[in-house]
Amino acid sequence: MIDKFVNSVASALAGIQDGSTILLGGFGAVGQANQLIEGLVEAGVRDLTVVANNAGFGTAGLAHLLRAGRVRRLICSFPRIPGSTVFETLYRDGKIELELVPQGTLAERMRAAGAGIPAFYTATSAGTLLAEGKESREINGRTYVLEHALHGDVALVEAWRADRWGNLTYRASGRNFNPVVAMAARLTIVQTQHVAELGTLDPESIATPGIYVNRVVHLPHGDPVL
């Protein structure tokens, strides 16, 4: 019997190495797997590359991981933490590298990693600072930039419901980057608010099929707080 549930954050995170690339779902405070990220802090892994839309929210989760000095490089579209200067300070002091990526390019690069597409062309960022040093080409009279797939060693996902095959649904805007990072990593780890019996999730509305999921831990932590 397939059963992807594990019974602790520690076993969910087992085997993550220093130097890993970690993809994080979530947008603002909603849909970020904060308990798993706290588990990373606890586990002591360091020298991480983190891919996330924001640099965290509040003081827990990614903000905590940054403050603890575990992140060598952040790949991000909007590296701000509301009410916090943790990232700005690290960045100004040269203690963290930043790769700034437009939000849609960030999503598409991870989707490409999940879809077996090593590189694609996009109009986003053409003719701007963020395209400097990148290959570009004219196609049908418009300039496009070549962007490469962004793979993760690990993805940390927050789901609303999960079954033992790892099928996931999300709640409202909690979906955001979660299905995208789930596709793009070798090891996808999920914290879920609710557990569903196999067969009770509607096959028409499973947002992440279990093929993208390796481990699930049940963490009913409640609603996000803005």
Next chain:
Amino acid sequence: MIDKFVNSVASALAGIQDGSTILLGGFGAVGQANQLIEGLVEAGVRDLTVVANNAGFGTAGLAHLLRAGRVRRLICSFPRIPGSTVFETLYRDGKIELELVPQGTLAERMRAAGAGIPAFYTATSAGTLLAEGKESREINGRTYVLEHALHGDVALVEAWRADRWGNLTYRASGRNFNPVVAMAARLTIVQTQHVAELGTLDPESIATPGIYVNRVVHLPHGDPVL
């Protein structure tokens, strides 16, 4: 009030020009908008480029359009019609052009058209006859082929349920290419088995949001017949 419903096949198809590129949803007999395709035959448009996974099923729909000599060029992964030689005969007689495209490349090229990606690299077909004449490059030691977006003038879609904003759900494997072609055309026309009041489709499971849909016609034609 937005209302994308029209009350006849003829008004659904109004304005389609000779020489158009028509994208068809459907896989085998399931989920193909046969009544709309029959309407195309009726409307008399010709010199069409048709993009479809198969060359039709049975004698109606695409098989009929082909037999009527309206298709100049077929872009297709599996140009066979079970129990029919319509396509083979046209092809052997030089009366139709064929662009053979691997099924996944076909889907991805239309998804790319919908996503603003003019071209992407894929491993599919690398080193085969179907890659001849195409640009390729090595990325991380593997050979990839450059494939271009495949845009349509018109997409013909079959949905299970539709609301007046054009939001769609599908039934089981009737989904197939339908959401993909809906994204990739300038004019997306839908035939739906059922009409849903606005707000009654679950926002978590709308497979095609109405932004990709221009016109909907209610055609409760019943189940597909293999």
Next chain:
Amino acid sequence: MTETAYTPRNRTQLAARIAQDIPEGWYVNLGIGIPTLVADHVPPAREVIFHAENGVLGIGPAPDAAAVDPWLINAGKQYVSLRPGGSFMHHADSFTIIRGGHLNLCILGAYEVAENGDIANWATSADDAAPAVGGAMDLAAGAQRLWIAMEHTTKDGRPRLVRQCSYPLTARAAVSRVYTNLAVLDVTPGGFRVRDMVPGLTLAALQALTDAEIAMAD
């Protein structure tokens, strides 16, 4: 030439002015700041479908405190509601809408707009302390129309409608129209063309506040 008195639009009036020009049935993405306010000025009976980068299509008004769904926010991280007919999608699908040219309109704020439609709205120098771009470049490059909502000049009086942007670009030749607190201007192959101005303002007075050359629309 006599200087006439005029009253610049405040943020609310500017948002209301923009809302007038959005027809029913358009799919629209609103940037943070003044653009977000535009939704409040579209009459509920006129169905305009608002999209947010974080995978929400069909955003409704801000909910009462009692009706807040803490899982439902917009791209500005504010609580919102979902209209009947709305739907959720993941980020790659959401940006397919943006980058694939499916939005009829995007409205963004900007630091500067150039007469050829270049927009600068994400960084004030090439080496910002901690730059952040979000979805601005995707939206500017991807929407069918890009309208800008901004003050006509900076707080210290420097023009924002310029011959050439001095700040790092968000996208080239992307803006189609600019709504300022003083005027509405189209970006045309011939440069900025004034569609209307606040009552009492003259073209000469507006030109004095504008770096690029402007002219009345035909």
Next chain:
Amino acid sequence: MTETAYTPRNRTQLAARIAQDIPEGWYVNLGIGIPTLVADHVPPAREVIFHAENGVLGIGPAPDAAAVDPWLINAGKQYVSLRPGGSFMHHADSFTIIRGGHLNLCILGAYEVAENGDIANWATSADDAAPAVGGAMDLAAGAQRLWIAMEHTTKDGRPRLVRQCSYPLTARAAVSRVYTNLAVLDVTPGGFRVRDMVPGLTLAALQALTDAEIAMAD
């Protein structure tokens, strides 16, 4: 050397032999023909999740006539059922599973397999009357493992395990293992290595039916 008697596997036995080697938890796509039969030989208690190109993940057994859902077919256009835990997706998402390397295994039929793992299974000449490729190239290039199920020779006795394919390729260096009616062979950097043969068959007799050089696995 004495010629010993042996019995080739029939299609059912070949499917059953392959099914033995699929562990619980694998995600598997089955091509048409013998590969499709493999699912029938995986005991229901061993959870193997079958995928079809047309957007079905978690395919169950063929339904009784009374239980047929006419909207639920596999890539071979046969009626199938969905297991609890199964899901539907559109074609681009379905091929993301295939092309993104997420399938543990794909099993296809083939005309020829070369000793370096090249596979030819979609066309018999460069100018087929009406060629059809379907999802074969995507599957061959994308799955983590590609196993082939085929007769060891053609009906007229020509070898299908060859030094170099004579038919147009489906993918280069893609096959990891071949199951024939006579033997199971791994494709290794050193060429074909025999894992097992049907009882009574000798390596020499198998070599006589094989164009490529073969050897026993260590």
